[in-house]
Structures are given as structure tokens and as C-alpha cells.
Amino acid sequence: MTLIATLPATRTTGAPDHRAPAPAAILTGRGLEKRFGGTEALRGIDFSLSRGEIVAIMGPSGSGKSTLLHCLAGILTPDGGTVEFDGRRIDALGEAERTRLRRTAFGFVFQFGQLVPELTAMENVALPLLLDGVRRTHAEGRAAEWFPRLRLDGLEGRRPGDMSGGQAQRVAVARALVGDPSVLFADEPTGSLDSLAGEHVMELLTAAARSAGASVVIVTHEARVAAYAHREVIVRDGRSSGPVAA
């Protein structure tokens, strides 16, 4: 405890100031319900994300935290409740519209296997823009801007199999942010990395999201990852607890 005692003590201002007016929410979920067969994964969860905010969703395995992320991101359609993004209901959109929304307004980072192994790092980062119809030279020009921001200089021509886990994950972060998304969704983004590589990814992910003005939702069971967020939401048995309101 003596080593810890040399660090500054807990600040009285460290806790969020709940008296301050809540900034505008960019993403809200109200009363979200989701069932898989006879299993109730979500049982009426509320969730709110402000512009520029980073929120960690935590909870035990099987608690429903990834299901919550998938419902908020339009990957799954909730059985009950509503999801609103930027003032617009998205839970009732058709598949094609949700796909377009995911490609243009959201970015995604997952734990495993998200890069295309046959493509170089540059091609992987540029991929969302290419899929969106941006010309290759322009797409790669925009992609190139992300390599120094994520300390990936010199790796543009490498394929995922020739990169470390941390490097590949930073390429995935670059790919998630290259389209200037409003919200970045990260599901266990450091789950397959060692401590040092994981910290590096989180430092760069949060810094890059901040500089890009993106809000972030991180699903994690790691407290050190959650500590990069402004606040945490605990999901337990499909319900949320903890300081939920933004």
C-alpha cells in the first residue's frame, strides 16, 4: 500500500457530477427485451450514450451484455423496447437500412477474426470505404491517415497473419474508425491480447475515438479496460444496474 500511497489520492471531483445537465444522447435503448428460444437474454434494459461519451458494459458471462450491444448496434432486432440513434428509431428498420446504418454511422471492433486474411493492412482499413463506393485511391488515402494515429507506420503492406495480435487489433480499430462513425462498438476488444498489448490498444482506441469525435460502447469483463470509459453499466440476468443515466 505504500507504493499506491505515493500516487495522488482519490479526487473528490473524480465522480461524475450528476447535477450537471446531461449532454444530448446520441444512442438510447428503452425497455429492451430479447429472447433466444426459451432464454430471456434481455429483460427490459435501459441504456443511454451521450455524444463523445465512452461507456463500458460489464457483467458476468451470459448476462446479456453482448446481446445488448448487438441490439443497440442494429445487428439484432429486439423483441421488445426501442433503440433510437440520433433522434431516429432504428429497431424497426429493415435489414438493408440497418446494414447501411452500420456501415455509415457505426464502427465495430470484435475480439477475433475480423480482418480479411488475404488483404493487406491498408486494404483491410480501406475496405469499409471501398464497400461504400469510394474510389480506391481516395479510400487508401484516407486509410493511410490512420496508420500513424494507431502507431502502425510501416505495416501498411502486411497481411494479418504476419502481424502480432496487438497490431492486428489496432488495424481493426483503424478500420472501424476510417468511415468517421458516430458510434464505435467494441466487444471484448482486448480479450485475446496480453496486458501490455491490451493497454496499448485501449490507449490508442480511446484517443483515436476522442480525436474523431466518436462515442464508444465497450463490452468487457476486464476492469482495467472498463477504466478507460467515463462510466460503466452492469448487466446481470438481462437487466442493468449501476449508474445508468448519462
Add this chain to the structure above:
Amino acid sequence: MSVPHAILGLLQQAPSHGYDLKRLVDRYFAPDHPVAFAQIYSTLGRLETRGRVRLEAIERAEGPDRRLYAITDDGLTELERWLTVPLDPEPHLQAALFTKVVLAILSGRPVTPIVDAERHAHLERMRELTEIRRGSALPIALLADYALFHLEADLRWLDLTAARVDDLTRDVLAPTEIA
């Protein structure tokens, strides 16, 4: 921090004066809680009495005399011992948290809000430490990491306790024979 061992470690590099030792101890080991000069000089006095440092020279210049200290063979042996023998594990928060949980069960209070509040407080401190680490030189960042890993260990224990609270409640409330 152990000030005597910090001083021995610094003197192993080169003989030094109390004033310079104070600056080095602050820089390396206590950047946010500077050690008092009096503590440095009293520690040097005790180390000298125990034969772990010796007065190498008294340098006379403008102002007060400057006493130059050097580490002795006994001091080197002690430093080596301290560096290589593990410290006693320190009790952290588990004892207090466990007492809280058991008291909640015994008094019929719900345990989950208590665990959630403790988790939130831990995460708040971890956020502050993460912020401190972000803008700090490596020695401070490593201190913050040390604190972060300990808080994380407490949190993992809290999560495990939360997951086992039903079993724990049965155990705690089970009738026991009083000898």
C-alpha cells in the same frame, strides 16, 4: 516505500550527501509525497549506527558542512537481502469487504447493491489511475499500474463473491453449534 532501502540503493550507485539523496528519493520513489529532510538525515543516522553506511568525508564549503555518505559491506548485504527476499503479502481490502458482505447477509440486507457500490468505487479510482498513467512518466505510470492491478484483483474477488452470494448466504445463515 522503505526509505532506508531506497537510500542504500542510491548509495550503491555512488556516495552522496543528504541533500542530494533527498532529491533522488523524491524523484524516484515519492514524486507526489516528498520525504522530509529530517527523515533522510535521521535514517542516515540510524544506518550509520547500524554500520550500513559510513561517513566518507566532510566537505567544507560556503554554508553548512556537507557530509558525504557511502554504503558499507553490511549495507550491501542488507540491500541484497531486501531485494531478493519477497515482502510479506499485504492485506488489502478483502477483509473489510468480506466483513461488509457477511454483515449484510446477517442483517438481512441485499448484498448486490453493496457489491455494486464497491465495484463502482473501485472503477472510479481505476479511472483516475488510468488518467494519471496516461500523462505520466514511466515510473509514475508503473506505480499506477501496480495500483490498478491490485484494485482489479479486489474487483475480481467482488465479482466472484457476487456470483456466489446465494451459496454464501446459505453458509452464513446455516445454524451452527455453539461450543
